[in-house]
Amino acid sequence: MASPARYCPSCLSHTSPSTLLRRPHASNAFITHQQIRTAAQSQNAQKYKRKDQPASQKRKKQRTTFLEPDMREAIQFPLVDAMRYLRAAEVGRPPTSSKYEIHLRLRTLKNGPVVRNRLRLPHPVKTDLRICVIAPPDSAAAQAALAAGASLVGEESVFDAVKAGTIEFDRCICHQDSLPKLAKAGVARILGPRQLMPSAKTGTVVKDVAASVREMVGASEYRERLGVVRMAIGQLGFTPEEVQRNIRAFVEGVKRDFAGLSDRISKEIHEVVLSSTNGPGLSLSGELRGVGSVATKDVGMA
Known part of the structure:
Protein backbone atom coordinates (compact mmCIF):
# COMPACT_ATOMS: atom_id res chain seq x y z
CA MET A 1 0.00 0.00 0.00
CA ALA A 2 1.42 3.32 -0.96
CA SER A 3 2.18 5.73 1.80
CA PRO A 4 -0.01 8.87 1.98
CA ALA A 5 1.32 11.90 0.16
CA ARG A 6 3.15 14.46 2.22
CA TYR A 7 3.14 18.22 1.70
CA CYS A 8 5.75 20.68 2.73
CA PRO A 9 4.35 22.62 5.73
CA SER A 10 5.48 25.94 4.34
CA CYS A 11 3.58 25.28 1.12
CA LEU A 12 0.24 24.50 2.75
CA SER A 13 -0.47 28.16 3.47
CA HIS A 14 -0.14 29.03 -0.25
CA THR A 15 -2.15 26.09 -1.55
CA SER A 16 -5.82 26.52 -2.44
CA PRO A 17 -8.35 24.09 -0.94
CA SER A 18 -9.23 22.75 -4.37
CA THR A 19 -5.60 21.71 -4.86
CA LEU A 20 -5.44 19.86 -1.54
CA LEU A 21 -8.55 17.83 -2.35
CA ARG A 22 -6.90 16.34 -5.42
CA ARG A 23 -4.57 13.39 -4.73
CA PRO A 24 -1.26 14.22 -6.38
CA HIS A 25 0.82 11.81 -8.32
CA ALA A 26 3.66 10.17 -6.47
CA SER A 27 6.23 11.99 -8.52
CA ASN A 28 4.62 15.42 -7.70
CA ALA A 29 4.19 14.96 -3.99
CA PHE A 30 5.79 18.29 -3.22
CA ILE A 31 4.41 21.54 -4.76
CA THR A 32 6.77 24.45 -5.21
CA HIS A 33 6.03 28.17 -4.83
CA GLN A 34 6.68 28.73 -8.53
CA GLN A 35 4.00 26.22 -9.55
CA ILE A 36 1.43 27.83 -7.26
CA ARG A 37 2.26 31.33 -8.56
CA THR A 38 2.02 30.18 -12.19
CA ALA A 39 -1.36 28.56 -11.57
CA ALA A 40 -2.70 31.71 -9.87
CA GLN A 41 -1.51 33.94 -12.73
CA SER A 42 -3.16 31.71 -15.34
CA GLN A 43 -6.44 31.80 -13.40
CA ASN A 44 -6.35 35.59 -13.15
CA ALA A 45 -5.51 35.89 -16.85
CA GLN A 46 -8.56 33.83 -17.75
CA LYS A 47 -10.77 35.77 -15.35
CA TYR A 48 -9.72 39.23 -16.48
CA LYS A 49 -9.07 38.49 -20.12
CA ARG A 50 -9.45 41.67 -22.16
CA LYS A 51 -11.95 41.46 -24.91
CA ASP A 52 -10.92 42.72 -28.33
CA GLN A 53 -12.60 45.97 -29.32
CA PRO A 54 -14.84 45.86 -32.36
CA ALA A 55 -13.47 47.40 -35.53
CA SER A 56 -15.90 50.34 -35.26
CA GLN A 57 -14.46 51.37 -31.86
CA LYS A 58 -10.79 51.06 -32.75
CA ARG A 59 -9.03 54.40 -32.99
CA LYS A 60 -8.27 55.25 -36.57
CA LYS A 61 -4.95 56.67 -37.64
CA GLN A 62 -5.06 60.45 -37.93
CA LYS A 126 -12.24 97.65 -52.11
CA THR A 127 -10.81 101.10 -52.73
CA ASP A 128 -12.01 102.89 -49.59
CA LEU A 129 -9.45 101.50 -47.17
CA ARG A 130 -8.60 103.71 -44.21
CA ILE A 131 -4.86 103.53 -43.64
CA CYS A 132 -3.11 104.62 -40.46
CA VAL A 133 0.58 105.52 -40.48
CA ILE A 134 2.55 105.59 -37.23
CA ALA A 135 5.23 108.23 -37.75
CA PRO A 136 6.20 111.58 -36.18
CA PRO A 137 3.43 114.00 -37.24
CA ASP A 138 5.86 116.78 -38.15
CA SER A 139 8.21 114.60 -40.20
CA ALA A 140 8.59 114.46 -43.97
CA ALA A 141 7.46 110.81 -43.94
CA ALA A 142 4.15 111.81 -42.35
CA GLN A 143 3.51 114.49 -44.94
CA ALA A 144 4.32 112.09 -47.77
CA ALA A 145 1.97 109.47 -46.28
CA LEU A 146 -0.90 111.98 -46.16
CA ALA A 147 -0.25 112.94 -49.75
CA ALA A 148 -0.29 109.25 -50.76
CA GLY A 149 -3.74 108.71 -49.26
CA ALA A 150 -3.27 107.90 -45.56
CA SER A 151 -6.28 108.86 -43.42
CA LEU A 152 -4.50 109.04 -40.04
CA VAL A 153 -0.89 109.91 -39.19
CA GLY A 154 0.77 110.33 -35.81
CA GLU A 155 2.30 108.58 -32.79
CA GLU A 156 0.96 109.48 -29.34
CA SER A 157 -2.38 110.61 -30.74
CA VAL A 158 -2.82 107.24 -32.47
CA PHE A 159 -1.80 105.31 -29.33
CA ASP A 160 -4.26 107.25 -27.15
CA ALA A 161 -7.10 106.71 -29.62
CA VAL A 162 -6.43 102.97 -29.77
CA LYS A 163 -6.35 102.66 -25.98
CA ALA A 164 -9.64 104.55 -25.80
CA GLY A 165 -11.21 102.04 -28.20
CA THR A 166 -11.38 104.36 -31.20
CA ILE A 167 -9.95 102.40 -34.12
CA GLU A 168 -10.97 104.25 -37.26
CA PHE A 169 -8.68 102.55 -39.75
CA ASP A 170 -8.51 99.26 -41.67
CA ARG A 171 -4.72 98.95 -42.12
CA CYS A 172 -1.79 100.15 -40.06
CA ILE A 173 1.78 100.94 -41.17
CA CYS A 174 4.67 101.90 -38.92
CA HIS A 175 7.78 103.84 -39.84
CA GLN A 176 11.04 102.18 -38.80
CA ASP A 177 12.00 105.12 -36.56
CA SER A 178 8.68 104.84 -34.65
CA LEU A 179 8.96 101.11 -33.95
CA PRO A 180 10.50 101.53 -30.43
CA LYS A 181 7.64 103.85 -29.39
CA LEU A 182 5.11 101.39 -30.80
CA ALA A 183 6.62 98.56 -28.75
CA LYS A 184 6.42 100.60 -25.53
CA ALA A 185 2.92 101.95 -26.17
CA GLY A 186 1.16 98.74 -25.05
CA VAL A 187 -1.29 98.59 -27.96
CA ALA A 188 -0.24 95.17 -29.25
CA ARG A 189 -2.89 93.40 -27.16
CA ILE A 190 -5.54 95.60 -28.83
CA LEU A 191 -4.30 95.68 -32.42
CA GLY A 192 -2.98 92.10 -32.49
CA PRO A 193 -6.33 90.24 -32.31
CA ARG A 194 -7.67 92.56 -35.02
CA GLN A 195 -4.65 91.78 -37.26
CA LEU A 196 -3.72 95.47 -37.30
CA MET A 197 -0.44 95.31 -35.39
CA PRO A 198 2.46 96.35 -37.68
CA SER A 199 5.31 93.88 -37.97
CA ALA A 200 8.28 93.34 -40.24
CA LYS A 201 7.04 89.83 -41.07
CA THR A 202 3.89 91.16 -42.72
CA GLY A 203 5.72 94.04 -44.43
CA THR A 204 3.98 96.78 -42.43
CA VAL A 205 7.14 98.13 -40.75
CA VAL A 206 8.81 100.06 -43.56
CA LYS A 207 11.11 102.96 -44.27
CA ASP A 208 9.19 104.42 -47.22
CA VAL A 209 5.67 104.74 -45.82
CA ALA A 210 4.37 106.72 -48.80
CA ALA A 211 5.18 103.89 -51.23
CA SER A 212 3.56 101.36 -48.89
CA VAL A 213 0.41 103.46 -48.67
CA ARG A 214 0.15 103.72 -52.45
CA GLU A 215 0.67 99.96 -52.77
CA MET A 216 -1.83 99.16 -50.03
CA VAL A 217 -4.66 101.28 -51.45
CA GLY A 218 -6.81 98.77 -53.30
CA ALA A 219 -4.77 95.77 -52.10
Missing part, protein backbone atom coordinates in the same frame (compact mmCIF):
# COMPACT_ATOMS: atom_id res chain seq x y z
CA ARG A 63 -4.77 61.96 -41.41
CA THR A 64 -1.74 64.12 -42.12
CA THR A 65 -3.33 65.86 -45.13
CA PHE A 66 -6.68 67.51 -45.79
CA LEU A 67 -9.42 65.73 -47.70
CA GLU A 68 -9.04 65.95 -51.45
CA PRO A 69 -12.27 65.31 -53.40
CA ASP A 70 -12.01 63.46 -56.68
CA MET A 71 -12.32 66.17 -59.32
CA ARG A 72 -13.30 63.59 -61.96
CA GLU A 73 -16.66 63.27 -60.20
CA ALA A 74 -17.14 67.01 -59.51
CA ILE A 75 -19.47 69.23 -61.52
CA GLN A 76 -17.40 72.15 -62.82
CA PHE A 77 -18.57 75.32 -64.51
CA PRO A 78 -17.03 77.84 -66.92
CA LEU A 79 -16.60 81.27 -65.37
CA VAL A 80 -19.48 82.83 -67.33
CA ASP A 81 -21.96 80.16 -66.24
CA ALA A 82 -20.81 80.31 -62.61
CA MET A 83 -21.25 84.08 -62.55
CA ARG A 84 -24.76 83.78 -63.99
CA TYR A 85 -25.84 81.35 -61.27
CA LEU A 86 -24.27 83.45 -58.51
CA ARG A 87 -25.90 86.64 -59.78
CA ALA A 88 -29.25 84.84 -59.70
CA ALA A 89 -28.64 84.17 -55.98
CA GLU A 90 -27.92 87.88 -55.45
CA VAL A 91 -30.97 89.19 -57.30
CA GLY A 92 -32.29 92.49 -55.96
CA ARG A 93 -29.02 93.50 -54.29
CA PRO A 94 -26.91 96.50 -55.37
CA PRO A 95 -23.89 95.48 -57.47
CA THR A 96 -21.46 96.98 -54.94
CA SER A 97 -23.00 95.41 -51.83
CA SER A 98 -22.23 91.77 -52.72
CA LYS A 99 -18.88 90.41 -53.79
CA TYR A 100 -17.41 87.41 -55.55
CA GLU A 101 -15.02 85.33 -53.44
CA ILE A 102 -12.44 82.85 -54.67
CA HIS A 103 -11.46 79.74 -52.69
CA LEU A 104 -8.28 77.83 -53.50
CA ARG A 105 -8.36 74.33 -52.04
CA LEU A 106 -4.76 73.21 -51.55
CA ARG A 107 -3.05 69.85 -51.52
CA THR A 108 -0.94 70.32 -48.39
CA LEU A 109 -0.02 68.90 -44.99
CA LYS A 110 -2.09 69.79 -41.94
CA ASN A 111 0.89 70.76 -39.80
CA GLY A 112 2.82 72.53 -42.55
CA PRO A 113 3.45 76.29 -42.87
CA VAL A 114 0.66 78.49 -44.19
CA VAL A 115 0.84 81.08 -46.96
CA ARG A 116 -0.05 84.66 -46.13
CA ASN A 117 0.44 87.78 -48.18
CA ARG A 118 -1.10 90.95 -49.59
CA LEU A 119 -1.94 91.43 -53.27
CA ARG A 120 -3.07 94.34 -55.39
CA LEU A 121 -5.48 93.03 -57.99
CA PRO A 122 -5.73 94.45 -61.53
CA HIS A 123 -9.28 95.53 -60.65
CA PRO A 124 -9.37 96.40 -56.92
CA VAL A 125 -12.39 95.19 -55.00
CA SER A 220 -6.33 92.72 -50.47
CA GLU A 221 -4.89 90.34 -47.89
CA TYR A 222 -5.24 86.57 -47.85
CA ARG A 223 -4.23 83.78 -45.48
CA GLU A 224 -4.38 80.01 -45.67
CA ARG A 225 -6.75 78.39 -43.17
CA LEU A 226 -7.43 74.64 -42.99
CA GLY A 227 -5.89 74.09 -46.41
CA VAL A 228 -7.97 76.78 -48.16
CA VAL A 229 -6.97 80.30 -49.26
CA ARG A 230 -9.90 82.74 -49.60
CA MET A 231 -10.07 86.29 -50.89
CA ALA A 232 -12.68 88.66 -52.35
CA ILE A 233 -12.05 88.67 -56.08
CA GLY A 234 -14.56 91.17 -57.46
CA GLN A 235 -17.76 93.10 -57.00
CA LEU A 236 -21.04 91.81 -58.35
CA GLY A 237 -20.99 94.41 -61.12
CA PHE A 238 -17.63 93.26 -62.54
CA THR A 239 -17.57 91.79 -66.03
CA PRO A 240 -16.37 88.18 -66.58
CA GLU A 241 -13.15 89.49 -68.14
CA GLU A 242 -12.39 91.60 -65.06
CA VAL A 243 -13.07 88.69 -62.72
CA GLN A 244 -10.94 86.40 -64.87
CA ARG A 245 -7.97 88.79 -64.73
CA ASN A 246 -8.30 89.06 -60.96
CA ILE A 247 -8.47 85.27 -60.56
CA ARG A 248 -5.41 84.80 -62.75
CA ALA A 249 -3.44 87.39 -60.75
CA PHE A 250 -4.50 85.79 -57.45
CA VAL A 251 -3.55 82.26 -58.53
CA GLU A 252 -0.17 83.46 -59.81
CA GLY A 253 0.45 85.30 -56.52
CA VAL A 254 -0.31 82.20 -54.46
CA LYS A 255 1.97 80.09 -56.65
CA ARG A 256 4.77 82.61 -56.05
CA ASP A 257 4.21 82.12 -52.34
CA PHE A 258 4.59 78.36 -52.86
CA ALA A 259 7.89 78.91 -54.68
CA GLY A 260 9.21 80.92 -51.71
CA LEU A 261 8.76 78.00 -49.31
CA SER A 262 11.35 75.34 -48.58
CA ASP A 263 12.00 72.66 -51.20
CA ARG A 264 10.90 70.01 -48.69
CA ILE A 265 7.41 71.59 -48.42
CA SER A 266 4.97 70.67 -51.18
CA LYS A 267 1.85 72.76 -51.84
CA GLU A 268 -0.37 72.56 -54.90
CA ILE A 269 -3.73 74.00 -55.92
CA HIS A 270 -6.27 71.18 -56.02
CA GLU A 271 -9.50 73.06 -56.79
CA VAL A 272 -10.69 76.59 -57.55
CA VAL A 273 -14.15 77.50 -56.24
CA LEU A 274 -16.09 80.71 -56.89
CA SER A 275 -18.84 81.91 -54.54
CA SER A 276 -20.66 85.12 -53.66
CA THR A 277 -21.87 86.79 -50.48
CA ASN A 278 -25.19 84.90 -50.44
CA GLY A 279 -24.58 82.29 -53.14
CA PRO A 280 -23.18 78.75 -53.13
CA GLY A 281 -19.66 77.67 -54.07
CA LEU A 282 -19.20 76.50 -57.67
CA SER A 283 -16.12 74.65 -58.84
CA LEU A 284 -14.48 76.29 -61.86
CA SER A 285 -13.25 74.36 -64.88
CA GLY A 286 -10.66 76.97 -65.87
CA GLU A 287 -12.51 78.10 -69.01
CA LEU A 288 -14.11 81.48 -69.60
CA ARG A 289 -16.99 80.15 -71.70
CA GLY A 290 -18.17 76.63 -72.39
CA VAL A 291 -20.29 75.03 -75.07
CA GLY A 292 -23.68 76.73 -74.99
CA SER A 293 -22.55 79.59 -72.71
CA VAL A 294 -23.91 83.03 -73.36
CA ALA A 295 -21.70 85.90 -74.49
CA THR A 296 -19.80 87.66 -71.75
CA LYS A 297 -21.59 90.92 -72.50
CA ASP A 298 -24.92 89.21 -71.76
CA VAL A 299 -23.98 88.30 -68.18
CA GLY A 300 -26.16 90.63 -66.15
CA MET A 301 -28.23 90.72 -63.03
CA ALA A 302 -30.86 87.97 -62.99
Whole structure:
Protein backbone atom coordinates (compact mmCIF):
# COMPACT_ATOMS: atom_id res chain seq x y z
CA MET A 1 0.00 0.00 0.00
CA ALA A 2 1.42 3.32 -0.96
CA SER A 3 2.18 5.73 1.80
CA PRO A 4 -0.01 8.87 1.98
CA ALA A 5 1.32 11.90 0.16
CA ARG A 6 3.15 14.46 2.22
CA TYR A 7 3.14 18.22 1.70
CA CYS A 8 5.75 20.68 2.73
CA PRO A 9 4.35 22.62 5.73
CA SER A 10 5.48 25.94 4.34
CA CYS A 11 3.58 25.28 1.12
CA LEU A 12 0.24 24.50 2.75
CA SER A 13 -0.47 28.16 3.47
CA HIS A 14 -0.14 29.03 -0.25
CA THR A 15 -2.15 26.09 -1.55
CA SER A 16 -5.82 26.52 -2.44
CA PRO A 17 -8.35 24.09 -0.94
CA SER A 18 -9.23 22.75 -4.37
CA THR A 19 -5.60 21.71 -4.86
CA LEU A 20 -5.44 19.86 -1.54
CA LEU A 21 -8.55 17.83 -2.35
CA ARG A 22 -6.90 16.34 -5.42
CA ARG A 23 -4.57 13.39 -4.73
CA PRO A 24 -1.26 14.22 -6.38
CA HIS A 25 0.82 11.81 -8.32
CA ALA A 26 3.66 10.17 -6.47
CA SER A 27 6.23 11.99 -8.52
CA ASN A 28 4.62 15.42 -7.70
CA ALA A 29 4.19 14.96 -3.99
CA PHE A 30 5.79 18.29 -3.22
CA ILE A 31 4.41 21.54 -4.76
CA THR A 32 6.77 24.45 -5.21
CA HIS A 33 6.03 28.17 -4.83
CA GLN A 34 6.68 28.73 -8.53
CA GLN A 35 4.00 26.22 -9.55
CA ILE A 36 1.43 27.83 -7.26
CA ARG A 37 2.26 31.33 -8.56
CA THR A 38 2.02 30.18 -12.19
CA ALA A 39 -1.36 28.56 -11.57
CA ALA A 40 -2.70 31.71 -9.87
CA GLN A 41 -1.51 33.94 -12.73
CA SER A 42 -3.16 31.71 -15.34
CA GLN A 43 -6.44 31.80 -13.40
CA ASN A 44 -6.35 35.59 -13.15
CA ALA A 45 -5.51 35.89 -16.85
CA GLN A 46 -8.56 33.83 -17.75
CA LYS A 47 -10.77 35.77 -15.35
CA TYR A 48 -9.72 39.23 -16.48
CA LYS A 49 -9.07 38.49 -20.12
CA ARG A 50 -9.45 41.67 -22.16
CA LYS A 51 -11.95 41.46 -24.91
CA ASP A 52 -10.92 42.72 -28.33
CA GLN A 53 -12.60 45.97 -29.32
CA PRO A 54 -14.84 45.86 -32.36
CA ALA A 55 -13.47 47.40 -35.53
CA SER A 56 -15.90 50.34 -35.26
CA GLN A 57 -14.46 51.37 -31.86
CA LYS A 58 -10.79 51.06 -32.75
CA ARG A 59 -9.03 54.40 -32.99
CA LYS A 60 -8.27 55.25 -36.57
CA LYS A 61 -4.95 56.67 -37.64
CA GLN A 62 -5.06 60.45 -37.93
CA ARG A 63 -4.77 61.96 -41.41
CA THR A 64 -1.74 64.12 -42.12
CA THR A 65 -3.33 65.86 -45.13
CA PHE A 66 -6.68 67.51 -45.79
CA LEU A 67 -9.42 65.73 -47.70
CA GLU A 68 -9.04 65.95 -51.45
CA PRO A 69 -12.27 65.31 -53.40
CA ASP A 70 -12.01 63.46 -56.68
CA MET A 71 -12.32 66.17 -59.32
CA ARG A 72 -13.30 63.59 -61.96
CA GLU A 73 -16.66 63.27 -60.20
CA ALA A 74 -17.14 67.01 -59.51
CA ILE A 75 -19.47 69.23 -61.52
CA GLN A 76 -17.40 72.15 -62.82
CA PHE A 77 -18.57 75.32 -64.51
CA PRO A 78 -17.03 77.84 -66.92
CA LEU A 79 -16.60 81.27 -65.37
CA VAL A 80 -19.48 82.83 -67.33
CA ASP A 81 -21.96 80.16 -66.24
CA ALA A 82 -20.81 80.31 -62.61
CA MET A 83 -21.25 84.08 -62.55
CA ARG A 84 -24.76 83.78 -63.99
CA TYR A 85 -25.84 81.35 -61.27
CA LEU A 86 -24.27 83.45 -58.51
CA ARG A 87 -25.90 86.64 -59.78
CA ALA A 88 -29.25 84.84 -59.70
CA ALA A 89 -28.64 84.17 -55.98
CA GLU A 90 -27.92 87.88 -55.45
CA VAL A 91 -30.97 89.19 -57.30
CA GLY A 92 -32.29 92.49 -55.96
CA ARG A 93 -29.02 93.50 -54.29
CA PRO A 94 -26.91 96.50 -55.37
CA PRO A 95 -23.89 95.48 -57.47
CA THR A 96 -21.46 96.98 -54.94
CA SER A 97 -23.00 95.41 -51.83
CA SER A 98 -22.23 91.77 -52.72
CA LYS A 99 -18.88 90.41 -53.79
CA TYR A 100 -17.41 87.41 -55.55
CA GLU A 101 -15.02 85.33 -53.44
CA ILE A 102 -12.44 82.85 -54.67
CA HIS A 103 -11.46 79.74 -52.69
CA LEU A 104 -8.28 77.83 -53.50
CA ARG A 105 -8.36 74.33 -52.04
CA LEU A 106 -4.76 73.21 -51.55
CA ARG A 107 -3.05 69.85 -51.52
CA THR A 108 -0.94 70.32 -48.39
CA LEU A 109 -0.02 68.90 -44.99
CA LYS A 110 -2.09 69.79 -41.94
CA ASN A 111 0.89 70.76 -39.80
CA GLY A 112 2.82 72.53 -42.55
CA PRO A 113 3.45 76.29 -42.87
CA VAL A 114 0.66 78.49 -44.19
CA VAL A 115 0.84 81.08 -46.96
CA ARG A 116 -0.05 84.66 -46.13
CA ASN A 117 0.44 87.78 -48.18
CA ARG A 118 -1.10 90.95 -49.59
CA LEU A 119 -1.94 91.43 -53.27
CA ARG A 120 -3.07 94.34 -55.39
CA LEU A 121 -5.48 93.03 -57.99
CA PRO A 122 -5.73 94.45 -61.53
CA HIS A 123 -9.28 95.53 -60.65
CA PRO A 124 -9.37 96.40 -56.92
CA VAL A 125 -12.39 95.19 -55.00
CA LYS A 126 -12.24 97.65 -52.11
CA THR A 127 -10.81 101.10 -52.73
CA ASP A 128 -12.01 102.89 -49.59
CA LEU A 129 -9.45 101.50 -47.17
CA ARG A 130 -8.60 103.71 -44.21
CA ILE A 131 -4.86 103.53 -43.64
CA CYS A 132 -3.11 104.62 -40.46
CA VAL A 133 0.58 105.52 -40.48
CA ILE A 134 2.55 105.59 -37.23
CA ALA A 135 5.23 108.23 -37.75
CA PRO A 136 6.20 111.58 -36.18
CA PRO A 137 3.43 114.00 -37.24
CA ASP A 138 5.86 116.78 -38.15
CA SER A 139 8.21 114.60 -40.20
CA ALA A 140 8.59 114.46 -43.97
CA ALA A 141 7.46 110.81 -43.94
CA ALA A 142 4.15 111.81 -42.35
CA GLN A 143 3.51 114.49 -44.94
CA ALA A 144 4.32 112.09 -47.77
CA ALA A 145 1.97 109.47 -46.28
CA LEU A 146 -0.90 111.98 -46.16
CA ALA A 147 -0.25 112.94 -49.75
CA ALA A 148 -0.29 109.25 -50.76
CA GLY A 149 -3.74 108.71 -49.26
CA ALA A 150 -3.27 107.90 -45.56
CA SER A 151 -6.28 108.86 -43.42
CA LEU A 152 -4.50 109.04 -40.04
CA VAL A 153 -0.89 109.91 -39.19
CA GLY A 154 0.77 110.33 -35.81
CA GLU A 155 2.30 108.58 -32.79
CA GLU A 156 0.96 109.48 -29.34
CA SER A 157 -2.38 110.61 -30.74
CA VAL A 158 -2.82 107.24 -32.47
CA PHE A 159 -1.80 105.31 -29.33
CA ASP A 160 -4.26 107.25 -27.15
CA ALA A 161 -7.10 106.71 -29.62
CA VAL A 162 -6.43 102.97 -29.77
CA LYS A 163 -6.35 102.66 -25.98
CA ALA A 164 -9.64 104.55 -25.80
CA GLY A 165 -11.21 102.04 -28.20
CA THR A 166 -11.38 104.36 -31.20
CA ILE A 167 -9.95 102.40 -34.12
CA GLU A 168 -10.97 104.25 -37.26
CA PHE A 169 -8.68 102.55 -39.75
CA ASP A 170 -8.51 99.26 -41.67
CA ARG A 171 -4.72 98.95 -42.12
CA CYS A 172 -1.79 100.15 -40.06
CA ILE A 173 1.78 100.94 -41.17
CA CYS A 174 4.67 101.90 -38.92
CA HIS A 175 7.78 103.84 -39.84
CA GLN A 176 11.04 102.18 -38.80
CA ASP A 177 12.00 105.12 -36.56
CA SER A 178 8.68 104.84 -34.65
CA LEU A 179 8.96 101.11 -33.95
CA PRO A 180 10.50 101.53 -30.43
CA LYS A 181 7.64 103.85 -29.39
CA LEU A 182 5.11 101.39 -30.80
CA ALA A 183 6.62 98.56 -28.75
CA LYS A 184 6.42 100.60 -25.53
CA ALA A 185 2.92 101.95 -26.17
CA GLY A 186 1.16 98.74 -25.05
CA VAL A 187 -1.29 98.59 -27.96
CA ALA A 188 -0.24 95.17 -29.25
CA ARG A 189 -2.89 93.40 -27.16
CA ILE A 190 -5.54 95.60 -28.83
CA LEU A 191 -4.30 95.68 -32.42
CA GLY A 192 -2.98 92.10 -32.49
CA PRO A 193 -6.33 90.24 -32.31
CA ARG A 194 -7.67 92.56 -35.02
CA GLN A 195 -4.65 91.78 -37.26
CA LEU A 196 -3.72 95.47 -37.30
CA MET A 197 -0.44 95.31 -35.39
CA PRO A 198 2.46 96.35 -37.68
CA SER A 199 5.31 93.88 -37.97
CA ALA A 200 8.28 93.34 -40.24
CA LYS A 201 7.04 89.83 -41.07
CA THR A 202 3.89 91.16 -42.72
CA GLY A 203 5.72 94.04 -44.43
CA THR A 204 3.98 96.78 -42.43
CA VAL A 205 7.14 98.13 -40.75
CA VAL A 206 8.81 100.06 -43.56
CA LYS A 207 11.11 102.96 -44.27
CA ASP A 208 9.19 104.42 -47.22
CA VAL A 209 5.67 104.74 -45.82
CA ALA A 210 4.37 106.72 -48.80
CA ALA A 211 5.18 103.89 -51.23
CA SER A 212 3.56 101.36 -48.89
CA VAL A 213 0.41 103.46 -48.67
CA ARG A 214 0.15 103.72 -52.45
CA GLU A 215 0.67 99.96 -52.77
CA MET A 216 -1.83 99.16 -50.03
CA VAL A 217 -4.66 101.28 -51.45
CA GLY A 218 -6.81 98.77 -53.30
CA ALA A 219 -4.77 95.77 -52.10
CA SER A 220 -6.33 92.72 -50.47
CA GLU A 221 -4.89 90.34 -47.89
CA TYR A 222 -5.24 86.57 -47.85
CA ARG A 223 -4.23 83.78 -45.48
CA GLU A 224 -4.38 80.01 -45.67
CA ARG A 225 -6.75 78.39 -43.17
CA LEU A 226 -7.43 74.64 -42.99
CA GLY A 227 -5.89 74.09 -46.41
CA VAL A 228 -7.97 76.78 -48.16
CA VAL A 229 -6.97 80.30 -49.26
CA ARG A 230 -9.90 82.74 -49.60
CA MET A 231 -10.07 86.29 -50.89
CA ALA A 232 -12.68 88.66 -52.35
CA ILE A 233 -12.05 88.67 -56.08
CA GLY A 234 -14.56 91.17 -57.46
CA GLN A 235 -17.76 93.10 -57.00
CA LEU A 236 -21.04 91.81 -58.35
CA GLY A 237 -20.99 94.41 -61.12
CA PHE A 238 -17.63 93.26 -62.54
CA THR A 239 -17.57 91.79 -66.03
CA PRO A 240 -16.37 88.18 -66.58
CA GLU A 241 -13.15 89.49 -68.14
CA GLU A 242 -12.39 91.60 -65.06
CA VAL A 243 -13.07 88.69 -62.72
CA GLN A 244 -10.94 86.40 -64.87
CA ARG A 245 -7.97 88.79 -64.73
CA ASN A 246 -8.30 89.06 -60.96
CA ILE A 247 -8.47 85.27 -60.56
CA ARG A 248 -5.41 84.80 -62.75
CA ALA A 249 -3.44 87.39 -60.75
CA PHE A 250 -4.50 85.79 -57.45
CA VAL A 251 -3.55 82.26 -58.53
CA GLU A 252 -0.17 83.46 -59.81
CA GLY A 253 0.45 85.30 -56.52
CA VAL A 254 -0.31 82.20 -54.46
CA LYS A 255 1.97 80.09 -56.65
CA ARG A 256 4.77 82.61 -56.05
CA ASP A 257 4.21 82.12 -52.34
CA PHE A 258 4.59 78.36 -52.86
CA ALA A 259 7.89 78.91 -54.68
CA GLY A 260 9.21 80.92 -51.71
CA LEU A 261 8.76 78.00 -49.31
CA SER A 262 11.35 75.34 -48.58
CA ASP A 263 12.00 72.66 -51.20
CA ARG A 264 10.90 70.01 -48.69
CA ILE A 265 7.41 71.59 -48.42
CA SER A 266 4.97 70.67 -51.18
CA LYS A 267 1.85 72.76 -51.84
CA GLU A 268 -0.37 72.56 -54.90
CA ILE A 269 -3.73 74.00 -55.92
CA HIS A 270 -6.27 71.18 -56.02
CA GLU A 271 -9.50 73.06 -56.79
CA VAL A 272 -10.69 76.59 -57.55
CA VAL A 273 -14.15 77.50 -56.24
CA LEU A 274 -16.09 80.71 -56.89
CA SER A 275 -18.84 81.91 -54.54
CA SER A 276 -20.66 85.12 -53.66
CA THR A 277 -21.87 86.79 -50.48
CA ASN A 278 -25.19 84.90 -50.44
CA GLY A 279 -24.58 82.29 -53.14
CA PRO A 280 -23.18 78.75 -53.13
CA GLY A 281 -19.66 77.67 -54.07
CA LEU A 282 -19.20 76.50 -57.67
CA SER A 283 -16.12 74.65 -58.84
CA LEU A 284 -14.48 76.29 -61.86
CA SER A 285 -13.25 74.36 -64.88
CA GLY A 286 -10.66 76.97 -65.87
CA GLU A 287 -12.51 78.10 -69.01
CA LEU A 288 -14.11 81.48 -69.60
CA ARG A 289 -16.99 80.15 -71.70
CA GLY A 290 -18.17 76.63 -72.39
CA VAL A 291 -20.29 75.03 -75.07
CA GLY A 292 -23.68 76.73 -74.99
CA SER A 293 -22.55 79.59 -72.71
CA VAL A 294 -23.91 83.03 -73.36
CA ALA A 295 -21.70 85.90 -74.49
CA THR A 296 -19.80 87.66 -71.75
CA LYS A 297 -21.59 90.92 -72.50
CA ASP A 298 -24.92 89.21 -71.76
CA VAL A 299 -23.98 88.30 -68.18
CA GLY A 300 -26.16 90.63 -66.15
CA MET A 301 -28.23 90.72 -63.03
CA ALA A 302 -30.86 87.97 -62.99
